[in-house]
Amino acid sequence: MEKLFLRGSESLALGAIDASLKFYAGYPITPQNDIPEFLSKELPKVGGKFVQAESEVAKINMLLGASACGIRVMTSSSSPGISLMQEGISYLAGSELPAVIVNVMRWGPGLGGIGASQGDYHQATKGGGHGDYFVPVFAPYSAQEMYDLIIKAFDVADEYRTPAMILVDVMISLMKEKVLRRYDKGIKVKEKKWAFGSKKEGDQKIIKSLYLKGNDLERHNWKLYEKYQKMCQKEVLYEAYLCDDAEIILIGFGMIARIGKSAVDLARERGIKAGLFRPISLIPFPERELENLSTKCENFLVVEMNTGQMVHDIKRVVGKDHNIGFYGKPSSYAPNPEELYLKIKEYLEK
Amino acid sequence: MKVVYKKPEVLKNINFHFCPGCQHGLVHKIIAEAIDNFGIKDRCLAVIGVGCGVFLYDYFDVDSLEAPHGRGLAVATGVKRARPERIVFTYQGDGDLAAIGLAETVHAANRGENVSVFFVNNTIYGMTGGQMAPTTLLGQITTTSPYGREFQREGYPIRMAEMLATLEGVAFSARVALCTPKQLMDAKKAVKKAFQMQIEGLGFSFVEILSSCPTNWNMQSLDAIKRVEEEMIPFFPLGIYKERRVSDVL
Numbered sequence: 165m166e167k168l169f170l171r172g173s174e175s176l177a178l179g180a181i182d183a184s185l186k187f188y189a190g191y192p193i194t195p196q197n198d199i200p201e202f203l204s205k206e207l208p209k210v211g212g213k214f215v216q217a218e219s220e221v222a223k224i225n226m227l228l229g230a231s232a233c234g235i236r237v238m239t240s241s242s243s244p245g246i247s248l249m250q251e252g253i254s255y256l257a258g259s260e261l262p263a264v265i266v267n268v269m270r271w272g273p274g275l276g277g278i279g280a281s282q283g284d285y286h287q288a289t290k291g292g293g294h295g296d297y298f299v300p301v302f303a304p305y306s307a308q309e310m311y312d313l314i315i316k317a318f319d320v321a322d323e324y325r326t327p328a329m330i331l332v333d334v335m336i337s338l339m340k341e342k343v344l345r346r347y348d349k350g351i352k353v354k355e356k357k358w359a360f361g362s363k364k365e366g367d368q369k370i371i372k373s374l375y376l377k378g379n380d381l382e383r384h385n386w387k388l389y390e391k392y393q394k395m396c397q398k399e400v401l402y403e404a405y406l407c408d409d410a411e412i413i414l415i416g417f418g419m420i421a422r423i424g425k426s427a428v429d430l431a432r433e434r435g436i437k438a439g440l441f442r443p444i445s446l447i448p449f450p451e452r453e454l455e456n457l458s459t460k461c462e463n464f465l466v467v468e469m470n471t472g473q474m475v476h477d478i479k480r481v482v483g484k485d486h487n488i489g490f491y492g493k494p495s496s497y498a499p500n501p502e503e504l505y506l507k508i509k510e511y512l513e514k
Numbered sequence: 515m516k517v518v519y520k521k522p523e524v525l526k527n528i529n530f531h532f533c534p535g536c537q538h539g540l541v542h543k544i545i546a547e548a549i550d551n552f553g554i555k556d557r558c559l560a561v562i563g564v565g566c567g568v569f570l571y572d573y574f575d576v577d578s579l580e581a582p583h584g585r586g587l588a589v590a591t592g593v594k595r596a597r598p599e600r601i602v603f604t605y606q607g608d609g610d611l612a613a614i615g616l617a618e619t620v621h622a623a624n625r626g627e628n629v630s631v632f633f634v635n636n637t638i639y640g641m642t643g644g645q646m647a648p649t650t651l652l653g654q655i656t657t658t659s660p661y662g663r664e665f666q667r668e669g670y671p672i673r674m675a676e677m678l679a680t681l682e683g684v685a686f687s688a689r690v691a692l693c694t695p696k697q698l699m700d701a702k703k704a705v706k707k708a709f710q711m712q713i714e715g716l717g718f719s720f721v722e723i724l725s726s727c728p729t730n731w732n733m734q735s736l737d738a739i740k741r742v743e744e745e746m747i748p749f750f751p752l753g754i755y756k757e758r759r760v761s762d763v764l
Contacts, residue, residue: 226591
């Protein structure tokens, strides 16, 4: 197990290679460019294929083709590029093809800006593309989690035959930290019997998302829903930090959770029993865990780098009887721990 | 007794769903014959675009992947990169390939992706009910050009075979039709040639097939065939626009 000092983006790309990534299609967009740059150099060394596509639209469909052949596939982009790929993500979900999509979020709507943002929570968790499907979404908060969660995303994508997403902000992506390369000898991937092999074996294989006959489509959509239900049982990831005796719990994901941890420590030093709850899987959302916390704690403060998106899920789960505060920063300037501490204090004094 | 004619082996024993007089069935058959000819049935992987050809997998006993509308050649790129040993072909109509999927088509051609493309040009969106396509001829009435296509308003019909022939990555580009026995023979040769290019690894091969659509043209079958000859061929001339040889790439 190698110990490395890596940027989040490099850690994620290295994790993808260790997870046996064999096909990556990319398109330049800031601030995710260091991922395709790294993979264009490293992927061919391990027998993988790197393609720079003519568009975001083309690259997600290249993934669809390569994934149907049973290899692990991935792409990365930033917000406007993810919007363009929604068609393909919907087709991947409908065709039950595994793929990993990384969104290093930037600002929107439109061209927005290139700074750290969490503006795509809704797009990532509430669909984005057309149709009735769920895409598992993981939100890393360190370079180590960039490595660990990309591997997790590949495993979940294969297990459930679904596209999976990493939703991350540029702060985590560009921050350099210690990373344990847990799988430096690589990961063995199970053979996919449903996929196209070197030649036709036995019956013709058809991979498609068009269902016109009878109630085939209804059955298909319930099947996709059952996969989501299974994910809700088995794939929920979260961290509860100092929540057991907390009088107030801060909730945030990604960079906000990272800053929030320092703010919680600061509050504890200054006599406020604060805790932090961070969803790591945004789909499936850690609903039961949050519900359990809401029986012990009354005060929740949700912090996001947007005008309030995940907070709606918190309200839905925790219910109306609780005090749910919200602090949003729809700008590239992340709050510092002191600022969050003051928000905690202000909230409790109200 | 000598067999002089039989149904291609790669075709299943199922009747085509196509409208009377439509030439998609004929296009299916000549592709099937070429697959039989090279004995590549098990290696073939069809990437199927959205349009009247979408049910190709119901008729062909080959592994098949459905592509989103227009994205056939991006999907085919992914397939061929992942499985270079497979013989990959796309089957696309003019709305799919020349309108919404033009970028994917041109760039796959320019990269020289080693795949074969069968492009059915019937100057119309067939499956959605006869709307104007990029290939719709000037003056042609469709459900979305009720006054006839006019170049000041809708531009000119696009000539794909000529356009792709200009790209370095293209190994073979031809336009064929199916109205006369001679045209049919030439079409069969072109389709075979496209597969051969791929088998030899020469790059992107493209066959544009002019086809009739009596239903959406509001015509009798024979009148529709006549229209291909009298109106389409003068604007979309038949012929081979590019043909690369092995020696060109050595």
